[in-house]
Amino acid sequence: MTIEIENAKIGVVGLGLMGSSIATNFLIAGHQVVGLELMPEAYRMASMRIDHHLQACDELKLLEDNTSYNPNNLHLTQTYKDLEDCDLVLESVVEDLAIKSEVIQQIEKTVSGHCVIASNTSAIPITTLQKKMESPSRFLGLHWSEPAYASRYLEIICGAHTDLQIAKQIQQVGPRWGKEPILLKKDIRGFVTNRLMYAVYREGLQILERGEANIEALDKSFRYDTGSWITMMGIFQRMDYLGIKYFENLAERTLGRLSNAKEVPDAMKKIVAEKGRGVHNQNGLYSYSQQEAEDWKEAFGKFSSELHQLSEKWLK
Numbered sequence: 001m002t003i004e005i006e007n008a009k010i011g012v013v014g015l016g017l018m019g020s021s022i023a024t025n026f027l028i029a030g031h032q033v034v035g036l037e038l039m040p041e042a043y044r045m046a047s048m049r050i051d052h053h054l055q056a057c058d059e060l061k062l063l064e065d066n067t068s069y070n071p072n073n074l075h076l077t078q079t080y081k082d083l084e085d086c087d088l089v090l091e092s093v094v095e096d097l098a099i100k101s102e103v104i105q106q107i108e109k110t111v112s113g114h115c116v117i118a119s120n121t122s123a124i125p126i127t128t129l130q131k132k133m134e135s136p137s138r139f140l141g142l143h144w145s146e147p148a149y150a151s152r153y154l155e156i157i158c159g160a161h162t163d164l165q166i167a168k169q170i171q172q173v174g175p176r177w178g179k180e181p182i183l184l185k186k187d188i189r190g191f192v193t194n195r196l197m198y199a200v201y202r203e204g205l206q207i208l209e210r211g212e213a214n215i216e217a218l219d220k221s222f223r224y225d226t227g228s229w230i231t232m233m234g235i236f237q238r239m240d241y242l243g244i245k246y247f248e249n250l251a252e253r254t255l256g257r258l259s260n261a262k263e264v265p266d267a268m269k270k271i272v273a274e275k276g277r278g279v280h281n282q283n284g285l286y287s288y289s290q291q292e293a294e295d296w297k298e299a300f301g302k303f304s305s306e307l308h309q310l311s312e313k314w315l316k
């Protein structure tokens, strides 16, 4: 199947935190965008959220010299029917298998046979989401990172039934969306980034639970050591830079001592049981006032964009 992605009309279903940010990214890349939000309260907020992101894009100079962006290209709706002439529809509704499956079926019933359908799921296997589809070959995972309009990350994930050619075409168009897409031919659990990061989270939480370092120390270590090289090198270039022999020695002495815990750590279970959602409700591993949480989220958006510009300068 060959798809028309360059000038595609793109639907985004679910305009929450990520969906509104992804819709903004497609808009500034020059696409016509149909934003479908089914929840009445979220629908009332959607336009404001996207305006806020566009303002951030403007401040970050992402709209400067951008002739393809047209604010009239956005159409917000509450009905599936408005997706019918889209070439690509991405769902970004809440991370719940039953809800996502239902939304994907509704999208499939509405769109034409040439439309590609994608999910922004963080962790549900793409093959699982394909199970109830009539033509699963046109379905894949498109996993974004927040804020989607500023970060360079896009993970393209094939399920067992995905047409690889479609995934490759999306990979080719990724740079037009400001992304450096990576392609996973198999939907391994956690995909790539989450899988890598869970190894780090597990070790960090174990050190925390054993009382060997506190959260501030662990975060500072990650920010000021790992953070000083990770965007430039990734993990394997880092090994080449420091010397493989060094890594072999360290691996020999350290690997056997790392956590291989299979249970969710108690520290995390406790916060979830107490309905902690971190900066989103000011209840997490750190404590925040509402203003601090807002300032922090805003600063992160700006930081991501500056990082985007910095890596564009250095990583040709």
Ligand SMILES: NC(=O)c1ccc[n+]([C@@H]2O[C@H](COP(=O)([O-])OP(=O)(O)OC[C@H]3O[C@@H](n4cnc5c(N)ncnc54)[C@H](O)[C@@H]3O)[C@@H](O)[C@H]2O)c1
Pocket: 013, 014, 015, 016, 017, 018, 019, 037, 038, 039, 042, 092, 093, 094, 095, 096, 099, 103, 120, 121, 122, 123, 143, 144, 145, 146
């Ligand atoms: N937040 C992130 O950093 C991030 C990163 C990558 C992927 N994701 C994934 O993106 C998706 C959305 O996450 P989010 O952070 O934007 O969440 P969110 O809570 O901000 O938004 C959830 C969206 O789902 C909609 N929704 C809720 N119940 C629904 C229902 N029954 N039917 C239809 N729509 C419903 C809401 O109206 C809203 O638009 C999830 O799959 C999540 O795992 C999130």
